[in-house]
Amino acid sequence: MKIKLIVISKTDEKFLDEGIEKYLKRLKHYHSVEFVIIPDVKQGGKLAPDKLKEAEGKLILQKLQDGDHLILLDEKGKSFTSSEFATFLQKKLNAVTTNLVFAVGGAFGFSPEVYARANDKISLSKMTFTHQMVRMFFFEQLYRGFTILRGEKYHND
Ligand SMILES: C[S@@+](CC[C@H](N)C(=O)[O-])C[C@H]1O[C@@H](n2cnc3c(N)ncnc32)[C@H](O)[C@@H]1O
Structure with missing residues (x-):
């Protein structure tokens, strides 16, 4: 079972790419994590x-396999402390036999069809972040979650 993060469009900022790369590298020690970038939709005009x-x-939705467990990153979703998120993650890892797929919406959020397919919605904050920043924050929290589950030092730093 893989953990995946699906996002829309590449990042424009080098500092975000560097942050994402840093946490993806660290996450390799804990789980197989795939970062899926959907290219910008281009339909001849805005x-x-x-x-x-x-x-x-x-x-x-095309990126999903049958039965994948889809969790949307959404400011109106369930909110957690990082320890609570680690517990949520552990429960999902125990229960889900397919891929655990997280998704970040585009600049305007998700369509009703994506909301209808979702198994869960989780929030990183009540504040709204850019869709490009959320991916880095998510990978950092995922990494933090694994360190909490393993009782490692990072989360106390
Ligand atoms: C700029 S936001 C879209 C805001 C849009 N008005 C909406 O209602 O969804 C782009 C995407 O970033 C993610 N996002 C932004 N802030 C978030 C937060 N606090 N927690 C979780 N995801 C967030 C969501 O996936 C959202 O679809």
């Missing part, structure tokens, strides 16, 4: 937000 969300939603 799409209205709802149309863009719909097009991005289709691409997100």
Whole structure:
């Protein structure tokens, strides 16, 4: 079983790429983690937000395999402390036999179809972050979660 993070479009900022790379490298010690980047939707001109969300939603859903457990990163989702998130993660790792797939919406969020397919929604904060930043914050919290589960030092730093 893999943990995957699906996101829309590459990051524009080097500092985000470096942060993501750093935590993905660290995560290798704990679990198989795949970072899936969906290229920007290009349909000859700018799409209205709802149309863009719909097009991005289709691409997100196409990346899923039957039975994958889909957890959306969403500011209106369940909120946790990092320890609570570690417990949530452990429960999912115990219960889920398919891939554990997290997803970040595009600049305008998720389409109704993606919400309908989701098994869970989790929040990193009540504040709204850019979709490009969320991926780095998520990987850091995933790494933090594994260190908590293993009783390692990082989470006390
Ligand atoms: C700029 S936000 C979209 C905001 C949009 N107004 C909405 O209602 O979803 C882009 C994506 O980043 C993620 N995101 C932003 N802030 C978040 C937070 N605090 N917790 C979890 N995910 C967040 C979500 O996946 C969201 O779809």
